Amino acid sequence: MGVSGxxxxxxxxxxxxxxxxxxxxEAWLSSRNAGVKNRVERKTLWVKVERDSIRExxxxxxxxxxxxxxFSIISCSDEGEYMCLNYHFxxxxxxxxxxxxxxLKVDVPKDDLRIDSIADIFPAIIYSxxxxxxxxxxxxxxxxxxxxxxxxxxxxSGVYPWRRDETxxxxxxxxxxxxxxxx
Amino acid sequence: MIPKAFKRSLWVFHVNxxxxxxxxxxxxxxxxxxxxxxxxxxxxxxxxxxxxxxAFTGPVTKDMEEKVKRVIAQAPEPKVIVVVGACGIGGxxxxxxxxxxxxIDKLIPDAKFFYVPGCPPRPEAIIQAFAKAWEYLEEVEKK
Amino acid sequence: MAHExxxxxxxxxxxxxxxxxxxxxxxxxxxxxxDVIASQNHRGIEWLGMNRNNAIQSIYxxxxxxxxxxxxxxxxxxxxxxxxADIEVPERAQYIxxxxxxxxxxxxxxxxxxxxxxxxxxxxxxxxxxxxxxKVMDVLELVNGNRVTKSIIMxxxxxxxxxxxxxxxxxxxxxxxxxxxxxxxxFFLEDKTMEKRTREIGILTERDxxxxxxxxxxxxxSGIKKDVRQDFPYFAYPDFDIHAITPDELTGYTxxxxxxxxxxxxxxxxxxxxxxxxxxxxxxSGEIIAEKKLVKLMAKIKASEGEAVARYEAPRGxxxxxxxxxxxxxxxxxxxxxxxTYINILSWRPMLVGYQIADIPIIAASIDPCMSCxxxxxVVKDGKERIFTSDYFHELSVKxxxxxxx
Numbered sequence: 001m002g003v004s005g006x007x008x009x010x011x012x013x014x015x016x017x018x019x020x021x022x023x024x025x026e027a028w029l030s031s032r033n034a035g036v037k038n039r040v041e042r043k044t045l046w047v048k049v050e051r052d053s054i055r056e057x058x059x060x061x062x063x064x065x066x067x068x069x070x071f072s073i074i075s076c077s078d079e080g081e082y083m084c085l086n087y088h089f090x091x092x093x094x095x096x097x098x099x100x101x102x103x104l105k106v107d108v109p110k111d112d113l114r115i116d117s118i119a120d121i122f123p124a125i126i127y128s129x130x131x132x133x134x135x136x137x138x139x140x141x142x143x144x145x146x147x148x149x150x151x152x153x154x155x156x157s158g159v160y161p162w163r164r165d166e167t168x169x170x171x172x173x174x175x176x177x178x179x180x181x182x183x
Numbered sequence: 184m185i186p187k188a189f190k191r192s193l194w195v196f197h198v199n200x201x202x203x204x205x206x207x208x209x210x211x212x213x214x215x216x217x218x219x220x221x222x223x224x225x226x227x228x229x230x231x232x233x234x235x236x237x238a239f240t241g242p243v244t245k246d247m248e249e250k251v252k253r254v255i256a257q258a259p260e261p262k263v264i265v266v267v268g269a270c271g272i273g274g275x276x277x278x279x280x281x282x283x284x285x286x287i288d289k290l291i292p293d294a295k296f297f298y299v300p301g302c303p304p305r306p307e308a309i310i311q312a313f314a315k316a317w318e319y320l321e322e323v324e325k326k
Numbered sequence: 327m328a329h330e331x332x333x334x335x336x337x338x339x340x341x342x343x344x345x346x347x348x349x350x351x352x353x354x355x356x357x358x359x360x361d362v363i364a365s366q367n368h369r370g371i372e373w374l375g376m377n378r379n380n381a382i383q384s385i386y387x388x389x390x391x392x393x394x395x396x397x398x399x400x401x402x403x404x405x406x407x408x409x410x411a412d413i414e415v416p417e418r419a420q421y422i423x424x425x426x427x428x429x430x431x432x433x434x435x436x437x438x439x440x441x442x443x444x445x446x447x448x449x450x451x452x453x454x455x456x457x458x459x460x461k462v463m464d465v466l467e468l469v470n471g472n473r474v475t476k477s478i479i480m481x482x483x484x485x486x487x488x489x490x491x492x493x494x495x496x497x498x499x500x501x502x503x504x505x506x507x508x509x510x511x512x513f514f515l516e517d518k519t520m521e522k523r524t525r526e527i528g529i530l531t532e533r534d535x536x537x538x539x540x541x542x543x544x545x546x547x548s549g550i551k552k553d554v555r556q557d558f559p560y561f562a563y564p565d566f567d568i569h570a571i572t573p574d575e576l577t578g579y580t581x582x583x584x585x586x587x588x589x590x591x592x593x594x595x596x597x598x599x600x601x602x603x604x605x606x607x608x609x610x611s612g613e614i615i616a617e618k619k620l621v622k623l624m625a626k627i628k629a630s631e632g633e634a635v636a637r638y639e640a641p642r643g644x645x646x647x648x649x650x651x652x653x654x655x656x657x658x659x660x661x662x663x664x665x666x667t668y669i670n671i672l673s674w675r676p677m678l679v680g681y682q683i684a685d686i687p688i689i690a691a692s693i694d695p696c697m698s699c700x701x702x703x704x705v706v707k708d709g710k711e712r713i714f715t716s717d718y719f720h721e722l723s724v725k726x727x728x729x730x731x732x
Contacts, residue, residue: 030634032409035564036417036610042558044635070552071539072669075648075662077633086648088635090558094550094570099557101635124539124672135372150368151282152246161281161373162660169281169373201367205393205474208437212463215440215456244368276390279377280370303393303474 010066010092013043013100019064020047025057044101051108051115058087058118061102065091069102074128076136078164082107083136085115087125108138110165117143135162190324192224193317195265196234196258200251200287202241205303206268210238213306220310231257236316238309242270242277243285255291261323262294265312269302276302295319330358348674348690355682360675372661380656381407381627382481382620388647389475391663394437397430398640399647399663400479405560405636406649407481407658411627416613419483420562425496425605426478427561427638428598429469432503433462434641435591435598438694439514442588445687446523447724451513458506465499468492481623483615493606500599507596514588515576522730524584528677528689531582538672542643543590544693546572548582554639565608566601584692591694628656642666642694667693684726 013029020027026048031041049057061069072088087104108115117140119126129140130149137160140146148155160167199207213220214227228234231254243251255262266287269275273286288296297319299312331352351359371391375384388399401423408415415423436459443451463473469492470476478484488496514520530540535548545552553570555563571593573579573586580586617623633650643666650660670693677689 032634034560034562036420036562037608038564040559040564042560068536070536072637072644072646073648073662073664075660077650077660086633088646088648090637093557094552096556096569097559097564099554101558101637103635122539123537124669127668127672155245155282159281161370162376164376164659169370201369203390203393203396205390205396208394209474212456212460215453215460217457217460241367242369246368270390276387277369277371277374280374282368282370302390305473 010095010098011064012092012098013045016064016091016100016102017045020045020060023060025049040097042100044103046103046105049104049106051106054087054104054106055116055118055121057104058121061089061104062121067091067093069122071122071124071128072101074125074132076132076138076162078136078162079107080165082109083113083138083163084108085132085136085138087118113137114139114141116141119144134160136160137163137167190321192226193313193320194226194228194233194235195238195313196228196231196236196254197238198231198240198251198254200239200241200247200271200285201244201283202268202270206240206271209303209306210240210267210309213309218306218310220313225310225313231255232259234258235320236263236265236313238265238267238313239271239287240267241285242274242280242283243287243290245282245284248284248290251287252290255294261320262291263297263316263320264291264294265297265299265309265316267299267304267309267312269300272298272300348686350678350683350686352683355684357678357681357683357686360678362671362674372663375661376658378657380624381651381658382624384658384661385479385481386477388663389477391665393474394434395430395640395642395645396475397426397479398638398645399665401427401561402636402638402645402647402663403649403661404479404481405638406634406647407627407651409634409636410632410649410651411481411630413482413616413626415483416616417562417610418487418612419614419616421605421609422484422488422614423479423561424563424566425488425602425609426469426476426484428602428605429462429466431598431641432595433459433466434694435595436462438591438641438691439510439588442584442688442691443514445691445723446520447727448519454513455510458503458510461499461502465492465496468495480615481627482617483613485615487614488609496602496606500603503595503599507592507599510595511592514592515585519727519731520588521585523688523727524588526581526583527681527685528584528692529582530673530677532580534676535582535673538676539669540643540673541666541669542640543587543594544643544670544673546570547580547586547590549574549580554637554644558637560636560638562605566604568597568601571597584688587692624656627651629653633660640666643670682726684722687723 017027017029028046029043031043033039033041069089069091070093075086077084085106089102090099091102092098117129129143132138134148134151159169161169237258266272270277271287297312297316299308349361350357375387378384385400388403389396391399436455440452440455467473470478530548532549535545535550549572551570551572555568556570571590573589576589630651631653636647638645645666646664648662649658652659
C-alpha cells in the first residue's frame, strides 16, 4: 500500500462501490457537476454499515484502498428513534479530478447509544469521536481519551446540543435573556 | 484628532474571549503601517498589569468567563475597557448560544466601557474609540 | 536528575471556532509531550445554525465561524444546500466566486506571513507584509463594501457583481503583487535569520501527515500533492489548470519543516494571482444569481430533502460541511462544520516533540492557527501555578534568534 501519489489511475468511485457491494454492504452513489467550460462530475459514495460492524467496515476501507484513506470528520443527525453517524473519508486524493468522498452511515439506536471506537485504526479520528460523545451523547467503546473536547468541564451532563429531542439545550445565555428583558 | 499633546503613551492589552478573529485582525491592522496607531504612542502590551486600556473582543464563552475576570482584575484602576465588535456588545450573531456567559459589561459592572459597534468595525472606528478612552483617562487624572 | 515541567499555552487563542490551549510537557528545554484543550472558543455555531429561523440566516452565521476565512465557510454551506435543493448557479457567479476565494487566499496568506515574522521577532517584516496586505483589503472593500466580513455569497449565486470599473483596480493590484512578490520571497527565503529559525524545525513527515489527515499547506509542505481545487473541484475551478504546490518546485526537495510551509504559502499567493488574472479574462457575462426573490428561494429550500457533503480549499486547508435538509423544516436539519485547523492541530504533536520551548511559537503558528492574538502561559511546577504572558515566550523566541545570529 503506497503512502500517497504513485503512478497510474487510482480506484474510482464505481469500483469502490462494487467492492463494498460484493462484500454485502448496501452502497450507492450521488454526484454533482462543477465547472463552466469544463464540466466535471464529483462523486460521493454512501455506504450503509451496521452498528456492530463499524470496525470491520473501517478495516475493509483501509485495506481495499490504494492509499491511506483521508479521514475528514464524523457528522451526526438526529433521526428520532436513532442517531445517524456519518464517517466521512476521501479516497484517490492527490490526483487531478479523481478524488471522491466515501461516507459510512451508521444508525445508533437512542435506547443504546454506544458504538465501537475506531481511533486505533484511524488515529486522526480521536477528536471527532470526543466531539460526538459530548455533542450527541454517543459512547465510544474503547476510546483512548474521553475528556470533553469543546464544552467546558462543568457543562451540565445530559444536555446534548446536536440532538433534536428533550436533551437539546433549553437554557440559552442567561445574561442575554436578562438583558433582553431590560434588567 | 486629539487637540493637545498627552502626557504619556496609551498602552493596550488585548483580550479575546471567543471572537471570530475578524475584530482581532482589524486591531492588528490598526497597529500596522496603513493606520499606524503607534505614531500616537498607542501600543499593544503583553500583560494586563501594564495596560491603561483593555481592548476586548468576543462574546465571552463559558470557559472564558473566569479567565476574563482574572485578566481584568489584574489591570490597574481605573479600569477602562474598549469593547470592539458587535458580539462583545450584545452577543452579536451568537447571542442565544448555550455556551456564552457574556456580554462583558454584565460580568464586570464597575469598569468604564467604550463600545465600537460593527462586525467587524473599521480600524478608523477602533482608533477613535481609543482616542475617546484616552481623553477620559486624562480627565480622570486631572481630578 | 531530569525534571518534567508542564507548560500551558493559551487559552486565549482564537484559531477558527476553537481557541486552543496547548499543554506541553518539557524536560529541560526539550518538548516531550503535547496535549491540546479546545473548549475556550466554542460558541455552539452548529447548534445556532440548526435553530435559526431559516437557512439564509445560517449563511451569516457561517461567515462568523472565522473572521479571516469568512468566504470559505459560507461557500461550503451554500454548496451543500445547492446540491440538495438542486440549484444551478449561473456561470458568471461561479467565476466571481473563484475570484473572491482567491482574493481571500492572498489576504490570508499575507496575514500569516506577517504573524510568522512576528513570532520570530522580525517585526519589521510583520509591518512590511501587513502594509503590502492592505492593497488586497482595498480591493475587497471596493468590490464588497466591507474590508473583512463580506456577505457576498448567497444560495444560487453571489450578491454583488464585479463591475468593469472594479476590474481595472483588481488588475492594478495583481501587478502590484507581482512586483512585491520577488521582494517578499527575498525576505522570507534568502534571509539568514529566517532560514536558521525555520529550516529543520517542526518537521512533519509525509507518513505522519497522511495518518493524521493533515490538510492544506501543512500537508503540501510535507510532500502530499493534495488540493481540493485540483482533486475535487467546485465552482469554476475545473476550467483552470490548478496543481497542488509542494516545496520541491522551488527548492528541489521536500523536508516538511516550517521553511517549507513558508515556501508553499508564498507560491500559493503567486498561484492565486495567476488564477484571478485568468478568471478576469475568461469571465462570462450574464446573471449573478439563480433566484433573486428570497421568499421563493426559501420556499425552494424548505421543500427540499436530502443530505450532502461539500468541500472547499480554504487558505488553511480543506474545509468540509455536512448538511441535511428535511421537507417542511425551514432551518438546516443537521449541520456539521469541519474547519481545517480542527484536523491540523493533531499534527502539532509530531511537529513539536523533540524541539525547544523557544520554537513553540513558530511551530504552532506554522499550521496557521492564527496565533497572532494574546496567549497566556502558565508554568505548573509542584502544583503551584506561575503565570507568564505571551511576551515571555515571544522573548525566548527573539533571544534564540539573536543567539543564532552571533
